[in-house]
Amino acid sequence: MRILLFSGKGGVGKTSVAAATGVHLAAQGKKTLIMSVDPAHSLADSFDLEKTLFHGATFDPVKVADRLFLQEVNINRELKRHWKDISSYITSVLRTTGLSGVEAEEMAIFPGMEEISAMMYVNQYRKSRDFDVVILDCAPTAESLRFISLPATLDWYMKHIFAFQRGLLKAARPMLNRLSPAELPPDSYFRNIEELFQKVEGIDAVMENPQLTSVRLVTNAEKMVLRETQRAFVYFTLHGLTVDHIIVNRLLPESVQDSFFAAWHASQRSTLAEIIRYFYPVPTKQVPLFAQEVLGYERLQLMARQLYGSTEDPSAVTRDTPPYSFMREKDHYEVRIHMPFTVKGEVGLFKKNDELVVEVGTIRRHIGLPTTMTSLVPVKARLNEHMLVVEMKEPA
Numbered sequence: 001m002r003i004l005l006f007s008g009k010g011g012v013g014k015t016s017v018a019a020a021t022g023v024h025l026a027a028q029g030k031k032t033l034i035m036s037v038d039p040a041h042s043l044a045d046s047f048d049l050e051k052t053l054f055h056g057a058t059f060d061p062v063k064v065a066d067r068l069f070l071q072e073v074n075i076n077r078e079l080k081r082h083w084k085d086i087s088s089y090i091t092s093v094l095r096t097t098g099l100s101g102v103e104a105e106e107m108a109i110f111p112g113m114e115e116i117s118a119m120m121y122v123n124q125y126r127k128s129r130d131f132d133v134v135i136l137d138c139a140p141t142a143e144s145l146r147f148i149s150l151p152a153t154l155d156w157y158m159k160h161i162f163a164f165q166r167g168l169l170k171a172a173r174p175m176l177n178r179l180s181p182a183e184l185p186p187d188s189y190f191r192n193i194e195e196l197f198q199k200v201e202g203i204d205a206v207m208e209n210p211q212l213t214s215v216r217l218v219t220n221a222e223k224m225v226l227r228e229t230q231r232a233f234v235y236f237t238l239h240g241l242t243v244d245h246i247i248v249n250r251l252l253p254e255s256v257q258d259s260f261f262a263a264w265h266a267s268q269r270s271t272l273a274e275i276i277r278y279f280y281p282v283p284t285k286q287v288p289l290f291a292q293e294v295l296g297y298e299r300l301q302l303m304a305r306q307l308y309g310s311t312e313d314p315s316a317v318t319r320d321t322p323p324y325s326f327m328r329e330k331d332h333y334e335v336r337i338h339m340p341f342t343v344k345g346e347v348g349l350f351k352k353n354d355e356l357v358v359e360v361g362t363i364r365r366h367i368g369l370p371t372t373m374t375s376l377v378p379v380k381a382r383l384n385e386h387m388l389v390v391e392m393k394e395p396a
Ligand SMILES: Nc1ncnc2c1ncn2[C@@H]1O[C@H](COP(=O)(O)OP(=O)(O)OP(=O)(O)O)[C@@H](O)[C@H]1O
Pocket: 009, 010, 011, 012, 013, 014, 015, 016, 017, 038, 042, 138, 139, 140, 249, 250, 251, 287, 288, 289, 290, 291, 292, 293, 294, 295
């Protein structure tokens, strides 16, 4: 099963491009699911589905055309399905602080629940082979980054906190319950966490495998949007995901000759050139601004034709080198991280346990080292074309 993840700044056209891609794949004979991971779902709207018929029903895959399904992960539904014990415990704690029942229930929805739920589905579909392709229509960049960094965070939590907390509570509960103002988590809470963890286990490896998962960044030919796209590119790369296409949406067609748009034409042209240069060798696709909103099946088909012509397979694997690799050189080892346009001054490096920690701006990535390299320390880094090369040696 192929996973295509569409991300980018708010409003650039992620949902439209994701939906158009789904329409195209289904027409090519692939059983495709488009899943919205954005809490502000607009996927069903993009297909212009009859609200009375479909509203609320998209929390499970809904068939919208031959071989084409939609799913909008719904947090209220997920709370009941997968988070029952966790949320009822958190709600009970919040109640002891004086919040009313409904408020406490609202507060018990915390960031990340939706993303974890979506990941559980992706993992489940992968195992059951229900679909040939799953397309993820993500929330604007910041939240999609939370989505992709969750598996690592969860893993860390399970390794370092979970067992400890659970064990401690088991032993000390009778005493603590008498002292603590709030009820302590019951074992069902821990069981629930464990179940969730099992359901997402393995998904990080799937997302970091370029044969299975590709990221497509949607952008507009505007300076401000481009900056965010560049940051997104670095973050996805640092998280080990492979960006294999940049999609520049809403380009003003040449046929628009009104003098009002003259400056727009000029700035779009130069920003587009900048985009192509920056992301090279990652290819750039272009989509014009249409005369109308991209709404309903036919207009999605029109957009798909712009994107893929009639024959291109959007699920094809076009970049199979992962964003970083480990190499052995004569007298040292190297970690090579594919990372265009980051200047050296912005990159921080250090070693923490078995991991190399790379900091770019405010984002930090732990790169798990292969066992042969765990004793090494980073000595220097150089930027080589589009590659950040970190040299690692035995400590002196
Ligand atoms: N090439 C285009 N031509 C005309 N309209 C477009 C084009 N691309 C997208 N739109 C329209 O722009 C609006 C926003 O698009 P869309 O919802 O796909 O963006 P998004 O990136 O998913 O937004 P959000 O960040 O809110 O999820 C929609 O009304 C859509 O129909």
